Amino acid sequence: MARDVINDIKKLPYFKNFYYFITLTSIYNQYILLYMREFVVYSRTGKTSSNFRNLREGGRLDLVYQCILMALFRSHGIRKNVVFHAILNGSPKPPLELIVDGATLRNVRTDENTWESIIRNVLSGASHPGIYIKKNSLQQLIKDKKDVFVLEESGEDIKTIELGANPIFVLGDQVGLPRNEERFVLRYAKKVSLGKTAYLAAACVSNINYILDLREKTL
Amino acid sequence: MARDVINDIKKLPYFKNFYYFITLTSIYNQYILLYMREFVVYSRTGKTSSNFRNLREGGRLDLVYQCILMALFRSHGIRKNVVFHAILNGSPKPPLELIVDGATLRNVRTDENTWESIIRNVLSGASHPGIYIKKNSLQQLIKDKKDVFVLEESGEDIKTIELGANPIFVLGDQVGLPRNEERFVLRYAKKVSLGKTAYLAAACVSNINYILDLREKTL
Numbered sequence: 001m002a003r004d005v006i007n008d009i010k011k012l013p014y015f016k017n018f019y020y021f022i023t024l025t026s027i028y029n030q031y032i033l034l035y036m037r038e039f040v041v042y043s044r045t046g047k048t049s050s051n052f053r054n055l056r057e058g059g060r061l062d063l064v065y066q067c068i069l070m071a072l073f074r075s076h077g078i079r080k081n082v083v084f085h086a087i088l089n090g091s092p093k094p095p096l097e098l099i100v101d102g103a104t105l106r107n108v109r110t111d112e113n114t115w116e117s118i119i120r121n122v123l124s125g126a127s128h129p130g131i132y133i134k135k136n137s138l139q140q141l142i143k144d145k146k147d148v149f150v151l152e153e154s155g156e157d158i159k160t161i162e163l164g165a166n167p168i169f170v171l172g173d174q175v176g177l178p179r180n181e182e183r184f185v186l187r188y189a190k191k192v193s194l195g196k197t198a199y200l201a202a203a204c205v206s207n208i209n210y211i212l213d214l215r216e217k218t219l
Numbered sequence: 220m221a222r223d224v225i226n227d228i229k230k231l232p233y234f235k236n237f238y239y240f241i242t243l244t245s246i247y248n249q250y251i252l253l254y255m256r257e258f259v260v261y262s263r264t265g266k267t268s269s270n271f272r273n274l275r276e277g278g279r280l281d282l283v284y285q286c287i288l289m290a291l292f293r294s295h296g297i298r299k300n301v302v303f304h305a306i307l308n309g310s311p312k313p314p315l316e317l318i319v320d321g322a323t324l325r326n327v328r329t330d331e332n333t334w335e336s337i338i339r340n341v342l343s344g345a346s347h348p349g350i351y352i353k354k355n356s357l358q359q360l361i362k363d364k365k366d367v368f369v370l371e372e373s374g375e376d377i378k379t380i381e382l383g384a385n386p387i388f389v390l391g392d393q394v395g396l397p398r399n400e401e402r403f404v405l406r407y408a409k410k411v412s413l414g415k416t417a418y419l420a421a422a423c424v425s426n427i428n429y430i431l432d433l434r435e436k437t438l
Contacts, residue, residue, distance in 0.1 A: 054332055062330040069285065070425065075393070075417040110419070111281040112331035113273055174294070197432045198294040200329065206289065206425035213416045 037212055038083045038145075038168035039071045039205055042138055042177055046088035048096045050123040055116050059090035063173055064098070065115040066202035070209065072102050073110055079209070087138045097136035098122070105130030139184050142170065148189035150182065151204055155191030158211055163192075169208055171201045256431055257302045257364075257387035258290045258424055261357050261396055265307035267315045269342040274335050278309035282392055283317070284334040285421035289428065291321050292329055298428070306357045316355035317341070324349030358403050361389065367408035369401065370423055374410030377430055382411075388427055390420045 045059030052058030055065055064086045071084045082102040089095050098119070106129040108114065122133050142148055147164030149155075151171050169192075170177070170185055177185070194207055264278030271277030274284055283305045290303045301321040308314050317338070325348040327333065341350050361367055366383030368374075370390050388411075389396070389404055396404070413426055 054330075056328070056330040056332065066288065066329070069419070070422060073419055073422075075419055077417070109275070110285070111273075111275040113275065194429070195433055195436060197429075198296070199429075200288070200292055200294055203289060203292075203425045203428070206422045207429045209422070210413070210416075210418075210426045210429070214414055217414060 035212075035216060036081050036083070036166040037079075037209070038085065038166070039067065039208075040085045040087065040138070040141065040168065040170045041067045041173065041201055042087050042170065042181060043089060043173045044175055044178065045090045045173070046086060046098075047090040048088050048093045048123065049091070050120040052120075055112060055119065058119075059088075060174060061088075061116075061119060062112065063201055064088075065112050065119070066200070067171070067205050068100055068115065069110055070202045070206040072100060072105065078102050078105050078108075082209075085141060087136070087141065095135070095137045096123075097134050097141060099132040099134070101130045101132070103130070138170075138181050142168075142185055142188050145188065148185065149192040150177070150185055150189045151194065152191040153193055153196060153198070155193035158192050158194055158208070161190065161192050163212075163215070167212075169205075171204055173201065254431070254435060255300050255302070255385040256298075256428070257304065257385070258286065258427075259304045259306065259357070259360065259387060259389045260286050260392065260420055261306050261389065261400060262308060262392045263394055263397065264309045264392070265305060265317075266309040267307050267312045267342065268310070269339040271339075274331060274338065277338075278307075279393060280307075280335075280338060281331065282420055283307075284331050284338070285419070286390070286424050287319055287334065288329055289421045289425040291319060291324065297321050297324050297327075301428075304360060306355070306360065312354075314354070314356045315342075316353050316360060318351040318353070320349045320351070322349070357389075357400050361387075361404055361407050364407065367404065368411040369396070369404055369408045370413065371410040372412055372415060372417070374412035377411050377413055377427070380409065380411050382431075382434070386431075388424075390423055392420065 041064055043060065043064055046061050046064055047058040055061040068084055071082050072079050080102045084100040086098040087095055088098060108118065118128055118131060122128055122131050145168050147167045149163070149167055149169050151169060170189060194204060199207065260283055262279065262283055265280050265283055266277040274280040287303055290301050291298050299321045303319040305317040306314050307317060327337065337347055337350060341347055341352050364387050366386045368382070368386055368388050370388060389408060413423060418426065
């Protein structure tokens with residue numbers, strides 16, 4: 001996305017006009033300065049209807065909420081360069097993809113109760129700015145993406161691996177990725193490691209955001 | 220604490236007996252391998268009674284829950300070397316200290332609803348393994364501690380600062396530390412920075428745990 005915007009600017013007839021360029025730069029500032037990041041959480045049991053008593057009992061959708069919190073929220077702000085996907089494989093109509101797009105996300109708070117009603121509403125067919133539901137599987141989602149990384153203890157150190165401009169990170173739920181999904185994803189992805197500690201999925205997301213923040217500061 | 224245990228072992232009369240030492244090492248394994256970490260979250264508004272409808276409406280106790288989640292939980296395990304403190308300054312009887320001690324914490328899950336009932340129960344005077352309430356202020360808590368650090372953007376880089384063996388990190392809530400508390404704490408503490416991004420308190424905790432994990436791996 002950042003690259004597209006830069007290319008658009010380069011194609012402009014007045015590109016040689018420095019002041020015009022500066023104006024455009026300030027308009028597109030956030031896109032130029034921020035590389036995109038995507039997170040995909042594979043939830044084996046996350047319910048695909050709104051028929052649950054709370055997120056935990058909705059097939060561990062609480063874990064999906066925790067990942068959304070760490071993926072999209074800064075203090076008093078939303079990370080506009082993050083797109084979050086959860087692939088929900090619970091009953092009654094799996095697989096569904098829940099998408100949370102930081103660029104257009106509105107009317108949200110950080111607590112679990114707020115996200116329980118948001119997720120319940122979108123699963124019932126209601127709309128919410130920046131949140132979308134569609135029929136999609138992990139394999140379908142991944143196979144058109146570049147720079148895909150799967151979190152694994154045995155992977156290459158995240159601090160030294162080449163992540164590309166717009167990396168996409170695939171995480172398992174509390175059980176991990178099913179074997180067949182992992183095998184498929186690894187055709188398109190590299191294994192990357194945060195070290196020897198087994199982190200909560202949400203902590204993985206937070207740590208990756210932190211590492212990418214530091215990386216962007218030094219680019 | 221880790222150092223105390225090592226010193227205790229060194230003072231033992233049979234220290235020269237290698238096998239005896241090995242036995243002791245395996246008993247005290249977790250203390251020798253893991254340095255202690257403490258986190259203190261100062262909550263301006265966190266309620267000091269159980270009279271709230273949910274954690275968010277309990278003076279943003281949801282933020283305290285998020286910090287507990289990131290401080291104490293690994294995937295399928297509790298960080299036994301972490302002690303978490305929240306100083307609650309909301310009505311009706313502030314300040315109270317909520318302590319969560321990873322070494323003795325039991326019967327917990329990771330979702331917000333579970334922690335809503337735990338926090339409600341201990342604020343009502345019920346007991347829970349590893350969770351304690353006591354009358355205490357931030358100033359009282361800090362003044363007997365060594366290696367105290369306050370998270371601030373302008374502080375020294377956490378990657379280069381000398382953290383000591385058992386650091387304790389003080390974080391503000393969604394508003395930050397009140398000026399007078401900060402001034403007091405800085406008599407005992409150094410400022411430390413995670414970089415230019417303003418993180419959620421819970422993300423700060425997660426990032427610090429990650430940095431300390433990497434540090435311990437290389438010690």
